[in-house]
Amino acid sequence: MGDALTDRQEDLLIAVTLTEFSVHYERADPELAEHAWQLAADRLVDYDVDPRDVDTELEIGNNCGQRSST
Numbered sequence: 001m002g003d004a005l006t007d008r009q010e011d012l013l014i015a016v017t018l019t020e021f022s023v024h025y026e027r028a029d030p031e032l033a034e035h036a037w038q039l040a041a042d043r044l045v046d047y048d049v050d051p052r053d054v055d056t057e058l059e060i061g062n063n064c065g066q067r068s069s070t
Helices: 007-024 030-046 051-057
Strands: none
Touching: 007 030, 007 051, 030 051
């Protein structure tokens, strides 16, 4: 991933953050957690990205910290 994030990458990172928020606040405020989850899901649908593929879309995971030579 380069220095600047694309709009797509920013939206996918926001989706990840909203998902984390929804998981951590599920017991404290179920309604707010559900709303956060729905916002995250909407962003993923907008980009036709399955939640299991977000790490691939953001180029993170197995080669974390390594830049592509292409």
